[in-house]
Amino acid sequence: MIRKVTVADARFPLEGDAGSDAIHRDPIYSYAVAQLHDDSGLVGSGFAFTLGEGNDLVCKAAEYYGRALQGKDIEEVMANFGALFLQLSNDQQFRWLGPHKGVVHLALASVTNACYDLWAKKRGVPLWKLLIDLSPEQIVSTLDLSYLEDELTAAQAIELLKGQQLTKESRMPILEQGYPGYDTSIGWFNYSDELVRENCKKALAEGFTAMKLKVGSADPQRDIRRAHIVREVAGPDVKVMLDANQQWNLPQAIAICNKLKGIDPYWVEEPTHPDDVNAHATLAKAIAPIKLALGEHVPNKIIFKNYLQSGSASFIQVDAVRVGGVSEFIAVSLLCKKYGVPVVPHVGDMGQLHQHLVLFNHIAMGHEALFLEHIPHLQKHFVNPAQIIGGVYKTPQVPGSSCDLLILNN
Structure with missing residues (x-):
């Protein structure tokens, strides 16, 4: 069970002119890090990436989303994660700050990624193995396909994944x-x-x-x-x-x-x-x-x-x-x-x-x-x-x- 959620503002100044581009001339590679502390002793870590200023704002928003996970078992969370993602991303007040973009969406990324990390750690496998071992139905249950239905429904996504199962071993x-x-x-x-x-x-x-x-x-x-x-x-x-x-x-x-x-x-x-x-x-x-x-x-x-x-x-x-x-x-x-x-x-x-x-x-x-x-x-x-x-x-x-x-x- 997730007993607490902590968030950290981690910033790493770069040496020399590393990281510079035509728009971002002096970046500070930074992470808004969410950590899910499980009562088993495991900690799930996830983050969103920024270039410094505003990283604290992402952390603040991640704290808000993280509160929804306290007291829940990670297997319970991930069994129908797509529905939880939809619920959090459409929070009636936070959604106004996006929707689905900017500080609030970066914060949701941080918490989401921590969930996947804890899930894989709880099962004792690297994330790639957890994901490839899931059935198409299980994968799709972790997804929010809202607003994509004109191109991709849940049923179509399952069929697409099933179609690849035949050649997966190759x-x-x-x-x-x-x-x-x-x-x-x-x-x-x-x-x-x-x-x-x-x-x-x-x-x-x-x-x-x-x-x-x-x-x-x-x-x-x-x-x-x-x-x-x-x-x-x-x-x-x-x-x-x-x-x-x-x-x-x-x-x-x-x-x-x-x-x-x-x-x-x-x-x-x-x-x-x-x-x-x-x-x-x-x-x-x-x-x-x-x-x-x-x-x-x-x-x-x-x-x-x-x-x-x-x-x-x-x-x-x-x-x-x-x-x-x-x-x-x-x-x-x-x-x-x-x-x-x-x-x-x-x-x-x-x-x-x-x-x-x-x-x-x-x-x-x-x-x-x-x-x-x-x-x-x-x-x-x-x-x-x-x-x-x-x-x-x-x-x-x-x-x-x-x-x-x-x-x-x-």
């Missing part, structure tokens, strides 16, 4: 092979050209076959020059992604993306405002065959549904510490499977939680095991940091979701 070798990663830290926005060049060489030496550069400079020529540096060092066979972090308006995005075609980018990420579905649809047509990736700042399943309906997104980067947590992440993944669009999460969790979720996506849902973003900057702060060897995420074996922080476990 995808199990990923557990031994490990899940491919890509290096997103070669080219933070404030890095010098020379540091970008050296980081590309280092990433190749470490076994990465895909890497990402931050773009969105006031002078587009800087972006073009740096993109050519990456392509020159990486060679023609490495996937190179470009991330503008919402910096451009639509005319700028069209003009600059077309100039960047020369480096053959695998995708351009977050080219313009994340709420502007129509602009992305226009852009996708204007810069084809360049593909768009988005989702880092998309807050909920409804807007993801709109992006999929528009046909503008070739890669969906849903982040379980940005949307309402693991439950909403899975709902979005199911939508993407229906549309045949790959899920390549943004990792506000530094890949700790998502290394479990991409294994579930691949094994139980049949998503392609494309790759998972790797950001190394907070590894030293986790009790069980993600292991990336030879550019590949090694399958975690410790019970839970790998989200325990050292500062809260000493």
Whole structure:
């Protein structure tokens, strides 16, 4: 039984210019951490990601949601978690602050993720194993599919998952092979050209076959020059992604993306405002065959549904510490499977939680095991940091979701 819920404001200043992009020049990687203390002695840890200011507001909202869990058994909570998620996300007063976005939704993510962590710990298995061992009916019972019924009903979601059961065993070798990663830290926005060049060489030496550069400079020529540096060092066979972090308006995005075609980018990420579905649809047509990736700042399943309906997104980067947590992440993944669009999460969790979720996506849902973003900057702060060897995420074996922080476990 969950006897108490505690919330912590954890902030980690970064060294040098790490984490910088065209919009967020001086980030402080921060977590609003919810902890569910079970009377068995186990503690479920979950969090939402912010860049510093306002993290305390998310913590305050998480305390409010957490009170609904006190006195309940985690198996009772998770048996029909979708209904509880719907109830909490539609709280008659808190909902006004969203709905389903912003501080309140981040707070719900923190509490939701703690529930999944405690559930896996209580069963004594890593989260990926808990999820792939659940039946389609059990998975769908953890989801809130409200407002998705025009695209995906509960019955349809169950049938989609059942359809993948027949070939599930053929995808199990990923557990031994490990899940491919890509290096997103070669080219933070404030890095010098020379540091970008050296980081590309280092990433190749470490076994990465895909890497990402931050773009969105006031002078587009800087972006073009740096993109050519990456392509020159990486060679023609490495996937190179470009991330503008919402910096451009639509005319700028069209003009600059077309100039960047020369480096053959695998995708351009977050080219313009994340709420502007129509602009992305226009852009996708204007810069084809360049593909768009988005989702880092998309807050909920409804807007993801709109992006999929528009046909503008070739890669969906849903982040379980940005949307309402693991439950909403899975709902979005199911939508993407229906549309045949790959899920390549943004990792506000530094890949700790998502290394479990991409294994579930691949094994139980049949998503392609494309790759998972790797950001190394907070590894030293986790009790069980993600292991990336030879550019590949090694399958975690410790019970839970790998989200325990050292500062809260000493």
